[in-house]
Amino acid sequence: MSGLSASTVRERRGIQRRDFLKVSVAASGGLLIGFQFPGISKLASAQASVGTFMPNAFVRIGTDERITVIVNHSEMGQGVYTSLPMLLAEELDADWTKVGYEAAPVDPKYNHPAFGMQVTGGSSSVWSGLEQFRQAGAAARAMLVAAAAQQWNVDAASCRTESGAVFNGSNRKLTYGQLVGAAAKLTPPEHVQLKDPTTFKLIGKPIKRLDTPEKLNGKAVFGIDVKLPGMLTAVIARPPIFGAKVRSFDDSRARSMAGVRKIVVVPAGVAVIADTFWQAKMAREALQVDWDEGSMQNFSTSQMMQEFRERAKTPGTSVRKEGDAAGALVNAAKKIEAVYEVPYLSHLMMEPLNCTVDLRPDSCEVWTGSQFQTVDRANAAKVAGLPNEKVQLHTTFLGGGFGRRANPQSDFVVEAVHVAKAAGTPVKVIWTREDDMRGGWYRPAFLHAIEGGVDASGNAVSWRSRLVGQSIMAGTPFAAMLMKGKDYDPASVEGVDDLPYAIPNLTVESHQAEINVPVQWLRSVGHSHTAFAVECFMDELAFLAQKDPYQFRRQLLLKQPRHLGVLDLAAQKAGWDKPPAKGVGRGIAVHFAFGSYSAHVAEVSVTDGKVRVHRMVCAIDCGQYVNPGIIAAQTEGGAIFGASAALFQELTFESGRLQQTNFNTFPVMRINECPEIETHIVESNEKAGGIGEPGVPCAAPAIVNAIFAATGKRIRRLPIRLTEAV
Amino acid sequence: MVGFSVNGKRVDLDVDPSTPLLWIIREHLGLTGTKYGCGMAQCGACTVHINGEAVRSCVAPVSRATGKAVTTIEGLSPDLSNPLQRAWLEEDVPQCGYCQSGQLMSAAVLLREKPRPTDEDIDEAMSGNVCRCGTYLRIRRAIHRAAETVAKEGAR
Numbered sequence: 001m002s003g004l005s006a007s008t009v010r011e012r013r014g015i016q017r018r019d020f021l022k023v024s025v026a027a028s029g030g031l032l033i034g035f036q037f038p039g040i041s042k043l044a045s046a047q048a049s050v051g052t053f054m055p056n057a058f059v060r061i062g063t064d065e066r067i068t069v070i071v072n073h074s075e076m077g078q079g080v081y082t083s084l085p086m087l088l089a090e091e092l093d094a095d096w097t098k099v100g101y102e103a104a105p106v107d108p109k110y111n112h113p114a115f116g117m118q119v120t121g122g123s124s125s126v127w128s129g130l131e132q133f134r135q136a137g138a139a140a141r142a143m144l145v146a147a148a149a150q151q152w153n154v155d156a157a158s159c160r161t162e163s164g165a166v167f168n169g170s171n172r173k174l175t176y177g178q179l180v181g182a183a184a185k186l187t188p189p190e191h192v193q194l195k196d197p198t199t200f201k202l203i204g205k206p207i208k209r210l211d212t213p214e215k216l217n218g219k220a221v222f223g224i225d226v227k228l229p230g231m232l233t234a235v236i237a238r239p240p241i242f243g244a245k246v247r248s249f250d251d252s253r254a255r256s257m258a259g260v261r262k263i264v265v266v267p268a269g270v271a272v273i274a275d276t277f278w279q280a281k282m283a284r285e286a287l288q289v290d291w292d293e294g295s296m297q298n299f300s301t302s303q304m305m306q307e308f309r310e311r312a313k314t315p316g317t318s319v320r321k322e323g324d325a326a327g328a329l330v331n332a333a334k335k336i337e338a339v340y341e342v343p344y345l346s347h348l349m350m351e352p353l354n355c356t357v358d359l360r361p362d363s364c365e366v367w368t369g370s371q372f373q374t375v376d377r378a379n380a381a382k383v384a385g386l387p388n389e390k391v392q393l394h395t396t397f398l399g400g401g402f403g404r405r406a407n408p409q410s411d412f413v414v415e416a417v418h419v420a421k422a423a424g425t426p427v428k429v430i431w432t433r434e435d436d437m438r439g440g441w442y443r444p445a446f447l448h449a450i451e452g453g454v455d456a457s458g459n460a461v462s463w464r465s466r467l468v469g470q471s472i473m474a475g476t477p478f479a480a481m482l483m484k485g486k487d488y489d490p491a492s493v494e495g496v497d498d499l500p501y502a503i504p505n506l507t508v509e510s511h512q513a514e515i516n517v518p519v520q521w522l523r524s525v526g527h528s529h530t531a532f533a534v535e536c537f538m539d540e541l542a543f544l545a546q547k548d549p550y551q552f553r554r555q556l557l558l559k560q561p562r563h564l565g566v567l568d569l570a571a572q573k574a575g576w577d578k579p580p581a582k583g584v585g586r587g588i589a590v591h592f593a594f595g596s597y598s599a600h601v602a603e604v605s606v607t608d609g610k611v612r613v614h615r616m617v618c619a620i621d622c623g624q625y626v627n628p629g630i631i632a633a634q635t636e637g638g639a640i641f642g643a644s645a646a647l648f649q650e651l652t653f654e655s656g657r658l659q660q661t662n663f664n665t666f667p668v669m670r671i672n673e674c675p676e677i678e679t680h681i682v683e684s685n686e687k688a689g690g691i692g693e694p695g696v697p698c699a700a701p702a703i704v705n706a707i708f709a710a711t712g713k714r715i716r717r718l719p720i721r722l723t724e725a726v
Numbered sequence: 727m728v729g730f731s732v733n734g735k736r737v738d739l740d741v742d743p744s745t746p747l748l749w750i751i752r753e754h755l756g757l758t759g760t761k762y763g764c765g766m767a768q769c770g771a772c773t774v775h776i777n778g779e780a781v782r783s784c785v786a787p788v789s790r791a792t793g794k795a796v797t798t799i800e801g802l803s804p805d806l807s808n809p810l811q812r813a814w815l816e817e818d819v820p821q822c823g824y825c826q827s828g829q830l831m832s833a834a835v836l837l838r839e840k841p842r843p844t845d846e847d848i849d850e851a852m853s854g855n856v857c858r859c860g861t862y863l864r865i866r867r868a869i870h871r872a873a874e875t876v877a878k879e880g881a882r
Contacts, residue, residue, distance in 0.1 A: 077822030077859045208818045215823030216811045218759015218799040222824060225758035233753075258742065277762075278742075278749040350763050350771060350824040350858045399761070399824030400858050433764045629818055633861070637821060640860030663768035663856060672849035674862040 056188060057109045058136035059088055060102075061144075065164060065177040067092070067099045069133070072110035072118060073125040074103070074371050075211060076401035077637070078692040079630035080125045082209040084133050086626055087126075090202045091137030091195060094176070095164030101210055103395040106373045118373035121406050121521065123594035123690020126626055130688055138192035146189075147182035148174045197624075206629030211397075223369040223396045226356045228426040232261055234419045235280045237270040237287050238435055241656035242516055243294035246270060250288040257283045264422040268415040273423050277430050296516055296656040301445065304515065305341060308468040312339065312449035316466050316509035317488045319497050323505035328462035332453025334544050335462075340450070340533040341717040344651035345443035346666060347522050351399020352436040355416035358426040359384055364391045368413060369398035371406035375477075379410035383417040402641075403521040407441060408476035434661040440518035442651060443525075444470040446492070448533035452503075458545030460503045460556060465496050465533070468511040470519045488512060491521065495530030495593060495697065500563050501538070501556035517653075523641055524696035527593040531697030532646075532704070532718065535589035539705040540714065549705065550576050550588050562621050563590055565682050566599040569619035573680050574601035583607070584614060585710025589701035595689025596622040597682075600639065600698035603675075604706035609722050613643060613675040613703055621682035622689040631691050632679040638695020639677050644669040646700035650719050730791040732757070733801030743789035747781070748772045750788045751798055759799035759827045763856070770855030773828035774798050780835040782854075799827035802834060809879070810834055813872035821859035829855045833869050842873050 060068040069085035081101040089099050104110040110118050113128050141161055148166035149156040151174065159168045165175045197203070214220040239245070249270050251263040259279030263272050270289055274280035329335055355368040357380075364384040370376045373393050381391045393413075398405055405412075416429040431439065446469035453462045471489035473482045483489060488510040490497070496508055522528060542552035550571050557563045567590045571577075580586045583605045590599040603615040618635045625631055648667040652659045660666040704715045713725030729738040732755055739754055746765075751757050751774065760783060763771035767782035774783045775797040776790065802808050806815065810833050820826045829852070836843055836851035843851070848869055857865070 075822075077820075079821070208815070209820070211823070212815055212818060212820055213806055215820040215826050216799075216806055216814050216830065217802070217804075218757065218827055220823055221758070222761075224762065225752075227756065227758070276749060276753045278745050278753075348858060350761070350769065350822065350856070352762070397824075398822060400822045402858075430762075433766075633818070633821060633859075633864070636863055637860035640862070641858075662766055663764050664766065668856045668858055669860070669862075670853045670856060671862040671865065672853040674860075677863060 056136060056139065058133060059092070059140050061140065061176050061180055063177045063180050065095070065098050065175060067094045067164070067176070068102050069099060070102050070104045072104040072112070073129065074120040074369065074395050074398055074401065074405075076120065076369070076371065076398035076405070078125070078634060079209055079627065080120070081211045082207065083126050083626045083630055084129050085210060086202045086207055087130060087133035088137035090200055091134045092141045093161035093163065094137075096202060096207070098164055099210065106377045106393045111374065117375065119375070119406060120371045120401070121403060123596070123692040123694065127595060127688040127690065134194055135192060138194055139188055142189045142192050143183045143186050144176050144179045146186055147179045151182060203626050205627070207627055208629070220397050222351050222399045223356065223367060224351055224354045224399070224430060226367040226396060226428065228356065228358055231356070231426040231428055232273050232275060232423055233277045233280050234271050234273040234423065234427050234429045235277070235284050235432065236266065236268050236415065236419070236429065236435070237272065237284050237289050238438065239269060239291060240438075241291070241293050241299075242296045242440060242518065244291040244296075245294065247290040247292045249290065254283040254286040257286060262422060263287065266415060266418040266422065268418070271419045271422060271429075273419065273427060281432065293656065299517075299653050299656045301344065301652045305445065305447065308445075308447040308513065309339065311468050311511050311513070312447055312466050316468070316511040318507070319488055319493050319510050320506060320508040325462045325464045325505040325507040328505035329451060329453045329464070332461055333456040335451065335453035336540055336544050337449070337451035338537055338540055338714070338716055340448040340536060342446050342529040342532060343649070343718065344445045344517065345522055345645055345649055346437050346651055347400070347402040347404035348437070348666060348668065349398070349400030349402060349404060352433050353404070353412040353431040353439065354429060355412050356426065356428040357416045357420035359417060359420040362386070362390060364417065366391065366393045366413060366416070367396055368393070369396050369401070369405055370413070371398070371401050371403070372410065375408065376410045376413045379414050380417050383414050383421075402523040403525070404441060407520065408478060411439070411441070433663070437661045437666065438658050441520035442517065443522035443528060444472060444519040446529045448496075448529070450533060450537045452537065452541050454541060454545040458547050460501065460541055460545070462505045463499070463503045464507040464509070466509045466511065467493060467496070468513055470513050470515055470517070472519050472521055472525070474512065491526045493530065494526040495591060496534055498592065499534060500560045500592065501553070502559060503556065524593060524638075524693040527591065527693070527697040528642070528645070531589065531591040531593070532700040535591065535698065535701030536704050536714075536716070539587070539701070539708060553588070553590060557590075562597045562686070563592065566590060566597045566619040566621050569680050569682060570599035570601045570617050573619065573678060574603070574617040576601065583710065585706040585708065587702045587705025587707070587709055589698040589705065591697045593694050593697055595687070596620060596691065596694040598694045598698050600702040602699070602702035602706040604703055604710055606707060606711050606722065611647060611703070611707060611720060611722065613647075613673075616643070616675050616677045616699070616702065617680070618677060618695060618698075619680045619682065620691070620694065621684055621686075622691050622694065623684050623686035624688045625681060626688075628681055631681055634691045635679040635695040636677045638693065639699045640669050640674060642696040642699025643675075643703060646703050646718055646720055648719050728788050728792055730794050730796055732796045733798060739788070741788060744787045746784050747774065747786045747788045747791055747796070748783035751783060751796070757798050757800050761824055761827060763825070768856070769825070770828040770832060771825050773831040773855065775831060775835065778835070778838070780832050799831060802830060808834070809872040809875040810837065810868070813868040813875065816871060817864045817868040819861050819864040819868050821861055825855060825857045829857065829865055833865070833872070836869065837873060837876065841876060843869060
């Protein structure tokens with residue numbers, strides 16, 4: 001399985017030092033199948049002479065009947081160690097009880113088919129793996145069938161497969177394990193026939209996750225659990241302010257403390273290397289660091305937002321322009337303007353950042369929960385002074401990712417290699433929760449200034465959105481690729497640049513703020529704030545037009561069947577046509593993101609100045625789907641993630657210093673605050689979309705709109721504070 | 727020296743008695759199922775039992791365990807046979823899984839004290855355990871399911 005327990009870490013090191021492809025077959029006496037890699041099949045044929053076979057990269061079949069699917073996406077809770085093996089096992093006709101998973105090593109053959117790198121993000125694992133894993137399974141099946149047919153001297157077309165075996169007639173059966181040796185002598189097929197979806201046995205079913213058992217008994221190995229012989233543990237005294245530099249430090253007390261091995265300056269700060277985490281942390285507390293605080297020492301988020309408000313009064317870079325929004329507004333019967341604000345947010349994965357490195361003169365091994373293997377390995381190699389091929393990156397389980405573990409600069413990996421250089425032994429760098437929260441790479445704060453108008457019959461005739469916020473792409477090595485020559489960051493405006501409502505006069509403008517706070521993608525990225533602003537403003541427009549907010553949206557989405565589909569489904573399941581319980585308000589929101597359509601209805605009451613979310617009804621259309629159980633989990637989890645941000649979360653800075661550094665000041669929704677959540681999936685044959693992120697964006701606007709329904713008060717800034725309602 | 731038992735095995739350790747039990751369990755005893763999340767008893771990922779009581783081991787000095795019986799997730803049952811683990815499997819609870827050791831250890835104390843917990847009992851016992859993935863609804867269902875199993879099969 002994918003875990004790296006203390007004892008298996010060394011075994012895997014041994015394996016991975018040699019040729020991965022050769023050894024993984026030899027070790028298990030198995031069949032490793034992939035597709036699309038012509039070079040590999042030659043290697044496989046060479047191996048076939050010694051009874052092993054490996055024409056491609058995604059599956060290994062053992063003589064013990066075990067089927068191991070090698071997964072090129074990181075498991076961070078979203079279920080890829082189940083959904084991707086399901087795709088392969090479906091086409092293979094595998095016995096599902098024999099299917100396991102393993103994290104792929106870093107290798108171009110495991111690159112994301114659409115992104116060209118090994119990366120897990122953008123809610124893309126299932127749709128990008130759909131063909132890849134099905135093809136690999138079908139290729140494996142074809143070879144096993146061919147091997148059996150040869151053995152029986154029958155036509156392959158007369159054979160059938162079921163539950164891990166090939167059958168012919170009524171009495172002939174060979175299991176896949178029995179066929180490993182014979183199949184290894186065959187050439188992989190160039191073309192395979194994929195199954196007719198009506199015959200699926202696994203795809204589309206709520207199959208239970210494969211990784212659950214090891215997450216219930218402490219066996220699952222996350223990055224923080226990796227242990228190597230002779231390993232030391234380090235914590236880093238990090239800058240209290242972004243951009244601060246170590247001027248000098250006094251370690252006279254710290255270096256004499258128990259267990260402390262070394263205290264050294266690294267680019268990230270001052271690393272304290274000790275036998276154990278607690279010793280390192282205690283010594284760090286005894287360390288006196290004199291910081292050159294740099295240019296951010298007076299930074300304040302309240303001042304920044306004031307500047308954003310001023311900037312929103314001026315025209316920004318044009319993102320979208322249809323008709324004449326300004327002219328139509330002048331002629332509108334009724335008009336309204338509103339300013340929506342959202343704060344910096346921390347990803348706050350349950351597992352704080354960490355990275356373990358074993359650096360040798362001619363090799364470097366890294367163990368971490370990475371979402372960005374290609375980039376992390378390349379950045380580690382640069383610091384190690386080694387070619388990429390000399391660096392192995394082992395992907396552990398991720399205790400949450402939400403985008404933070406796909407850092408364009410590989411910050412948490414790079415610094416660990418620097419520490420390993422100084423340590424001279426294997427070393428694990430652990431971030432405390434406070435380090436993790438202060439460490440930056442937040443969801444950027446944003447301001448949306450929107451004005452709009454309706455005509456005398458209540459039709460929306462004008463909309464102008466102006467956004468102000470930092471770009472997450474600018475300045476990264478991916479800016480050119482992801483900004484596609486635009487003079488604004490598409491990730492800032494996604495979700496408003498494609499506003500689906502039929503409003504004839506529409507303007508979207510973007511202001512890019514330059515602030516030295518590191519920002520990054522956080523679960524649902526730009527949609528995490530654009531859906532809030534857009535869907536809350538739609539509610540304000542509906543009220544202005546004296547129309548029901550659901551019907552108002554409906555009328556403007558008549559040419560958007562999939563938006564309409566989820567909107568109607570959520571409204572129907574929530575019982576929109578019946579009044580809610582006394583004191584309860586109902587709010588609705590709909591949004592498209594990451595290839596999927598989502599709508600939420602929230603039921604909320606406000607008592608004694610406190611917001612209580614009672615129920616959320618979620619409708620999701622992610623096209624063809626693989627595992628409805630996982631979709632429900634992701635949709636519920638997404639709603640809770642969005643609701644947590646809406647209700648509780650905000651990062652603020654004063655004098656350059658972050659004010660929230662742990663769960664007590666940056667709360668997450670808890671079980672006693674969690675509403676009932678229902679997920680309804682639209683049956684669809686459309687192209688598969690994402691599921692990890694689309695559940696997030698609608699939560700905040702649905703809740704805020706429900707607060708309006710309950711109280712008649714508008715909330716325009718997150719997190720929700722009833723005292724700010726207008 | 728600090729002496730106590732962990733999952734039924736006696737241990738005697740020459741460690742600083744003020745070290746949090748969490749790091750002793752993880753680093754000295756190699757039982758990494760108990761997780762670090764916050765270091766200030768805010769998230770519950772480090773929950774273990776000391777003499778059957780749920781304790782946030784990130785803030786409990788190891789000295790607090792002296793002479794006592796510590797149970798970690800590894801000791802809940804060796805083979806996933808505990809009714810809670812079975813219910814967690816049935817309800818397919820975990821996502822990333824990082825918080826689930828703590829969730830299970832808190833739930834185990836709840837079920838012992840309240841064999842048929844109400845939703846309010848669950849809220850009270852489990853609100854100290856954060857799940858960032860948002861598995862709360864399944865946790866709630868799994869606790870009710872485990873309670874039914876125990877009622878049917880008798881307490882284990």
